[in-house]
Amino acid sequence: MNKLYLWGIIFTAFMLLLTYLSVGGSEGGLNGDIVNMLAVTGAIALVVITVFVVIKYVRQMQVDSASGELAQDNWDGIGEYLNEVPTGWAVMFFLLIVWGMWYFTIGYPLNAYSQIGEYNEDVAVHNAKFETQYKDIKGEKLVEMGESVFLAECKVCHGINADGIDGKAANLNKRIEAVAIKHAIANGANNMKTDFPGGMPPMMLSDPAQIDAVVGYITSGFPEGHKGAEAFAMGGCTGCHGEKGEGMPFVGPKLNGFDVATVASILKDGKKGAIGTMPKFEKLNDKQKEAVGAYITSLSK
Numbered sequence: 001m002n003k004l005y006l007w008g009i010i011f012t013a014f015m016l017l018l019t020y021l022s023v024g025g026s027e028g029g030l031n032g033d034i035v036n037m038l039a040v041t042g043a044i045a046l047v048v049i050t051v052f053v054v055i056k057y058v059r060q061m062q063v064d065s066a067s068g069e070l071a072q073d074n075w076d077g078i079g080e081y082l083n084e085v086p087t088g089w090a091v092m093f094f095l096l097i098v099w100g101m102w103y104f105t106i107g108y109p110l111n112a113y114s115q116i117g118e119y120n121e122d123v124a125v126h127n128a129k130f131e132t133q134y135k136d137i138k139g140e141k142l143v144e145m146g147e148s149v150f151l152a153e154c155k156v157c158h159g160i161n162a163d164g165i166d167g168k169a170a171n172l173n174k175r176i177e178a179v180a181i182k183h184a185i186a187n188g189a190n191n192m193k194t195d196f197p198g199g200m201p202p203m204m205l206s207d208p209a210q211i212d213a214v215v216g217y218i219t220s221g222f223p224e225g226h227k228g229a230e231a232f233a234m235g236g237c238t239g240c241h242g243e244k245g246e247g248m249p250f251v252g253p254k255l256n257g258f259d260v261a262t263v264a265s266i267l268k269d270g271k272k273g274a275i276g277t278m279p280k281f282e283k284l285n286d287k288q289k290e291a292v293g294a295y296i297t298s299l300s301k
């Protein structure tokens with residue numbers, strides 16, 4: 001018998017002995033547990049098969065000799081036989097090329113699993129369900145729903161009473177404060193890009209007295225005969241915001257109070273202004289935006 005086989009048998013016996021010592025017989029070992037038995041049987045089979053397959057190929061390398069026609073080229077005396085390409089291999093090779101082209105151009109791009117995609121689909125389904133379920137909700141109920149959205153999403157910055165926590169965020173109990181108006185006049189603004197793509201140009205007014213008058217006019221709620229009305233018209237503000245700050249679709253937002261559309265517009269794009277930055281809230285669905293808009297509108301009434 002070849003020495004290799006002898007070594008193979010000794011090695012296998014040694015491995016089996018190790019297996020027996022570590023799990024066999026001892027307490028807490030196999031204990032007749034079927035899963036453990038299967039695992040150990042599998043391990044033994046693996047050891048035996050591996051050892052003898054390896055030996056078979058080592059033997060083959062030792063004794064095999066090849067014959068056939070050699071290719072013309074040789075590399076330092078090492079030649080290569082002119083073997084036919086195996087048909088199965090050639091077929092696989094070409095099929096793989098075809099499959100590879102399909103996979104890179106169509107297969108992967110169109111069929112790839114996307115976790116984000118799955119999340120978005122689930123959210124869309126949920127939102128559709130949510131919106132049908134609460135389609136008819138309005139009035140008091142809508143405001144209540146808005147309050148709970150507010151308490152969940154907005155109170156961290158705007159405070160439980162929506163007063164902006166000492167200037168940390170905007171005070172939502174009134175439409176707008178003097179600093180924010182001055183900031184908009186001086187710097188212009190283009191946050192609400194979705195609904196007001198044109199934005200507002202800066203420095204329509206530069207005379208401090210006129211600016212103060214306009215600020216007073218807006219913060220006091222556009223009263224009849226206010227001295228700021230004239231400067232508001234003169235500065236071109238009426239052209240975009242309307243005579244009494246009622247706003248114009250696509251041109252300028254409502255300034256004389258909150259309504260659902262104004263709040264929804266701010267939630268769509270977020271807002272960067274005199275106080276700081278407010279993130280956009282894409283995760284709220286349309287009904288939730290409407291509800292929180294109704295809630296904020298109700299605060300200043």
Ligand code: HEC
Pocket residue numbers: 176180181184185189190191192193196198199200201204205214232235236237238239240241251252253255273
């Ligand atoms: C060309 C149109 C246009 C003109 C003219 C204009 N605005 Fe605006 N205004 C806008 C738009 C658009 C916005 C929304 C800005 C945004 O997208 O953030 C806005 C926003 C505002 C805001 C709200 C800012 C905020 O923080 O919520 C105030 C206050 C304001 N404008 C005051 C004025 C005053 C005062 C004038 C006149 C001096 C004026 N606007 C002239 C288009 C205009």
Ligand code: HEC
Pocket residue numbers: 149150153154155156157158168169170172174175176177180262263266267271272273274275276277278279281292296
């Ligand atoms: C991370 C803090 C933060 C959160 C959360 C937040 N906001 Fe704001 N919000 C701000 C800040 C800061 C401003 C002021 C931006 C500025 O004009 O400088 C603001 C401004 C606003 C304004 C504009 C007020 C005005 O007169 O121009 C509205 C409306 C508003 N927030 C509504 C909401 C709603 C509704 C939520 C919850 C869905 C919310 N915010 C959540 C920080 C926040």
